[in-house]
Amino acid sequence: xxxxxxYIEADVLERIRLGDVxxxxxxxxxxxxxxxxxxxxYTGDWDVARDVAQDTFINFWxxxxxxxxxxxxxxxxxxxxxxxxxxxxxxxxxxxxxxIATEGVLMSPYLSIEEKHDDIFLHDDLQKAINSxxxxxxxxxxxxxxxxxxxxxxxxxxxxSLQTVKNQMNKxxxxxxxxxxxxxx
Numbered sequence: 251x252x253x254x255x256x257y258i259e260a261d262v263l264e265r266i267r268l269g270d271v272x273x274x275x276x277x278x279x280x281x282x283x284x285x286x287x288x289x290x291x292y293t294g295d296w297d298v299a300r301d302v303a304q305d306t307f308i309n310f311w312x313x314x315x316x317x318x319x320x321x322x323x324x325x326x327x328x329x330x331x332x333x334x335x336x337x338x339x340x341x342x343x344x345x346x347x348x349x350i351a352t353e354g355v356l357m358s359p360y361l362s363i364e365e366k367h368d369d370i371f372l373h374d375d376l377q378k379a380i381n382s383x384x385x386x387x388x389x390x391x392x393x394x395x396x397x398x399x400x401x402x403x404x405x406x407x408x409x410x411s412l413q414t415v416k417n418q419m420n421k422x423x424x425x426x427x428x429x430x431x432x433x434x435x
Contacts, residue, residue: 254432267317274314278307281324285331292335302338306331340392344376383422390415 265273287307290299310323317323330367380388386408393399393407394415401415409417 263317263323266311266314266323269314274311282307285327288328291333292332296424298338302334303331305334309334309394334371336389336392339397355389355413375430377425379426382429383425387418387425390418416428 262273262277266277282303286299286303289302289306290296293299293302306327309326317326380391383391389408390404393404394401399407401419402412404410405412405415
C-alpha cells in the first residue's frame, strides 16, 4: 500500500479486521495526511485538526472487527472524520456563543434581571431546537448559519444536490420557528 493511495487493498483491510496492528499502522500512514488536511479544512486549526485526525483513526480501530473489506474503508474513515470535526465545531461554537451571550446578558446595565433571564432561556431553547433537528438537516443548518457556507458549498462538501440543501434548510427553519414560537412576536 502506498501513501495517499486511491484505495486500500482488501487484504490490508481484512488484516485490520482481524486485529493486525501492523496493517493498521500501514493504513494509518497511508491515509493520515489526507484525513488531517480534510479535518483542517473544517476547523482551520492545525492542533485541532491533528487531534481530530487522531481520534478518527482511534474510532476506526475501535470498530475494526466490523470492517467489510469489500466496501470502502476510506469513505468510512472520511465520514468519521467529518462527523468528529462537525461535532468539535458545534461544541466550540456553542460554548463560545453561550459565553458571549451569557457575558453580554449578565453584564448589560440596560437589561432587567427578567430580560437577562429570558435571553439565557432563549439561547438554551435555541440550542435544544437545533439539536432536535434530524442529523443531516442539523448538519446543513450548522454549516450554513454557523460556518457561513453557501448552499452550493454545502452541497459540494456533503456530496448532495443543491436542491437537497435548500429543502433541508427550509425544513430546519420551519422546525426552529415552530419550536421557538414563544419568542417570536
